[in-house]
Structure formats: C-alpha cells, structure tokens
Amino acid sequence: xxxxxxxxxxxxxxxxxxxxxxxxVEVRGDGxxxxxxxxxxxxDGLNRVRRHQLVYAALGDRMRQEIHALSxxxxxxxxxxxxxxx
Amino acid sequence: MSIQDKIREQVKGHxxxxxxKGTPQFPQCGFSATATExxxxxxxxxxxSVNVLADPDLRQGIKEYANWPTVPQLYVDGEFVxxxxxxxxxxxxxxxxxxxxxxKPA
Numbered sequence: 633x634x635x636x637x638x639x640x641x642x643x644x645x646x647x648x649x650x651x652x653x654x655x656x657v658e659v660r661g662d663g664x665x666x667x668x669x670x671x672x673x674x675x676d677g678l679n680r681v682r683r684h685q686l687v688y689a690a691l692g693d694r695m696r697q698e699i700h701a702l703s704x705x706x707x708x709x710x711x712x713x714x715x716x717x718x
Numbered sequence: 719m720s721i722q723d724k725i726r727e728q729v730k731g732h733x734x735x736x737x738x739k740g741t742p743q744f745p746q747c748g749f750s751a752t753a754t755e756x757x758x759x760x761x762x763x764x765x766x767s768v769n770v771l772a773d774p775d776l777r778q779g780i781k782e783y784a785n786w787p788t789v790p791q792l793y794v795d796g797e798f799v800x801x802x803x804x805x806x807x808x809x810x811x812x813x814x815x816x817x818x819x820x821x822k823p824a
Contacts, residue, residue: 680800680804680808681786681798681800681804684801684803685785685786688787695788701749702788703803704803705807
C-alpha cells in the first residue's frame with residue numbers, strides 16, 4: 633500500500649479550480665474539516681443542490697475517498713457582487 | 719427489493735426523512751447533529767430517521783440515489799432537499815421552515 637499525501641486546503645483548492653470555472657475559490661481547513669467558498673459563473677441559474685453536485689463532481693473520487701468533511705458556500709458572481717457570503 | 723427501491727419507498731412513504739450517522743438522540747457525526755438540531759428548531763419533532771452506519775449497503779445506496787456523496791441527507795415530500803450546509807442556509811433564510819410547514823400538494 634502506498635501512502636496517500638495528506639489532504640490540504642491547497643490541494644482541494646487546486647482540484648476545484650481545475651474542475652470548475654471559479655471566480656473565487658477559498659478553502660480553509662485543518663486536514664479533517666474543510667470549509668470552501670466558491671464563486672462560479674457555472675452556478676448561475678442553478679439551485680443549491682445542483683451547485684453542490686457540481687462541486688462534488690469536480691472533486692470526484694477525492695470526495696469519496698479522502699475528504700470526509702467539507703462545508704461549502706456556493707455563490708454566483710452576481711450573488712457574490714451583491715455581498716452575499718462575506 | 720433493491721436498495722434503490724427501498725430508499726424510494728422510504729422517502730415517498732414519510733413526509734420528512736433524514737439519513738444520518740447515528741440517531742437523533744445520539745448523532746455520531748457533527749453534521750448529523752446539526753441537521754437534527756435544525757429540524758427541531760423548525761418545529762419538526764417527529765421525522766423518519768435512518769442510521770446509515772447500521773447498513774453499509776444503504777449508506778452506499780443513498781449516495782447513488784441522490785447523486786450526493788455525503789451524509790446527512792434530508793428529504794421532504796419525497797424530494798431531496800440537501801445536506802447540512804443547505805439545511806443551514808435554508809434555515810437561516812426561512813426557506814426550510816416554509817418547505818417543512820407547507821402542506822403536501824394533493
């Protein structure tokens with residue numbers, strides 16, 4: 633068995649930026665619990681469930697295998713500009 | 719009955735269903751504890767809860783049913799509402815109270 637590298641906020645951020653068009657992506661966490669703020673034009677017109685599903689899809693297998701606790705806020709650029717999420 | 723059929727029967731057969739880790743009395747995960755607390759604050763004392771830790775097949779099955787990889791999962795009137803973050807956002811905006819209070823359409 634090979635050791636998997638520890639999950640870091642930066643590695644989650646990189647996965648999100650790769651799998652989703654992000655205007656803003658911030659991830660904080662301690663290695664076990666993570667919090668993400670994601671602003672993406674891909675969220676335009678989608679409800680919360682569909683937005684979270686896009687985020688989970690971007691994380692793919694990492695979500696099933698490595699990341700056990702991720703809280704997220706998902707905003708469209710317009711919602712972000714209107715001051716939500718701050 | 720397949721796992722997917724069983725889940726469909728559960729979510730269609732009860733107005734409010736929470737798939738969680740542990741039980742409402744003894745949640746075994748912080749997110750499941752929060753979800754339970756939010757339902758209580760919305761005035762929902764009675765809901766159908768399923769401890770996914772007690773059933774590995776069901777635990778996997780609900781992830782596929784809703785295309786949602788995490789627990790808890792809330793269903794109201796057979797519809798998937800969301801996980802803990804969405805419950806919290808909807809509670810804070812008052813939407814969740816509306817969803818939970820609204821009568822099921824005939």
